[in-house]
Amino acid sequence: MTNWNYTTVPQPGALNQSLEVARGFVLGGSSSINTLNWYRASNAFWDNLARITGDDGWSWNSVEEYYFKCSRLVTPQDGRSITTEANASAHGDGPVKVTVNGFVFDIDTTFEEAARNSSQFPYNLDYNSGNTLGIGWAQSSTGGGQRNSAATAYLEPALNRTNLDVLINTRVTKLLSSSMNNGTPVIDVVQLASDANGPRINVTATKEVILSAGAIGTPQILLLSGIGPKADLDALNIDVVVDSPAVGLNLTDQPATGVVYNVTSVQTFTDVQRNSTLADQFMQQWTENRTGLYVNYPGSIVGNFKLPSPFEDHSSGPGSANIGFVTVDGFFGAPQIPDTGEFISLLVPVLSPTSRGSVKLASTDPFESPLIDFGVYTTDYDINAQVEAMKIIDEVLSLPQFDGIVLGPYGDLADAKTDEQKALYAKQTVGVYDHASCSASMGPGGVVDSTLKVKGVQGLRIVDASVFPKIPESNTQAPVYVVAERAADLIKADYNSHSV
């Protein structure tokens, strides 16, 4: 098993469905199972984070060194020049190798041409250069034609270090305090177990504990440790170490729906979806020399847009999008690919949602999944934004360059003509974008301060996607690497000044 395979509590905004929540149950965490899109969010996102936290160290200009430190742009596996597809100066020299797809379909080039000729949906050379708006080539952490994860880029090169121990198949069940400092609990003991009934083993930290269990696991561990809203802890008879009302609240993800369009006989990978012999041949090619279709991540082209008036702009600012799309050059829909026909699909997220949810404990058993609620489509804005996004996709695919290529929406989407029908389609087909964030957030009223230290205790820091006060209007792996790189500097600075 490489996935925690969580589900949400029933989501009233999504016809009471319980939605799947994927999280990596493997070294490298979710970076080892994610879809690999590489997207560091806009300059406005980081500047807004600096504003919310009152810490200029989180501004776009300040975190750029950490972005450059974590990743680098490399040539795609087909060896073509990508000077017209990405901006090299927006990339650094770190271990995560980022590239654009090394197996290009004609339809990808058609999207570029359409955008280059559109003022409404303009071409964006590189959505990782600050302004994210427009249409551009998708970047992914597939440099070298394979997955680059936190495990391959950071952990594996460090495995020989004598000061590093990695425990697998082991869970943190609780954090404990063995002492007080001026009336403040010092969190210095990590309790571990291999299974629910197995022995609990305590490990003591001499300097500090860094909690990086992600936006679901981190609040769960805090709550199990008595760090959370007092009323919730009392209800489960958990001793309150700190009454920290924001733990588990503000959980955010982006709702996303998938849309499929019929296309003429342009080249897509539907032939591979239908023909296992061809799929095996591509796999063999990939295994032999990391070329061919399987060097690609599932997407190809990315679009990021503001919603038109009278929608309010709930994003972080001018360079950030409200809604987006990622193209998939094949059939990505339910229940399975039809026997005939060519298709392209688009995944359509609301990137700046206003719905908020929570992570709460179902019980005091650390091996029981917590109650996960994203509040999907619980605000009018989010469902209306989703409907508008679907209309915007129609407009993009109506650009003249798609004449004679895109035939029209497929399946239930074709019948969803009115706003009400589109809203119903979205509610029926919605999933979360797998970007769970914000459940132990930074800033006023939040769980951690701007140096990521948990308020109300000593010796405990959080370094993962839960610390964002507002979800990045993008994918989330690159922003988490940025947080982690800055965290490393913050920790070193504290250690060097002996203030930990």
Ligand SMILES: Cc1cc2nc3c(=O)[nH]c(=O)nc-3n(C[C@H](O)[C@H](O)[C@H](O)COP(=O)(O)OP(=O)(O)OC[C@H]3O[C@@H](n4cnc5c(N)ncnc54)[C@H](O)[C@@H]3O)c2cc1C
């Ligand atoms: C299916 C999927 C697709 C995605 N697609 C993209 C994408 O295309 N682009 C993108 O940018 N982002 C994507 N993401 C999101 C991105 O991968 C995450 O935002 C990012 O990895 C989060 O990092 P994190 O450190 O916060 O948490 P995680 O990477 O989830 O790491 C948390 C780690 O803590 C471990 N853990 C949790 N609880 C415990 C416990 N009690 N004891 C011990 N260990 C514990 C977990 O096993 C995991 O290893 C995707 C995620 C998923 C799941």
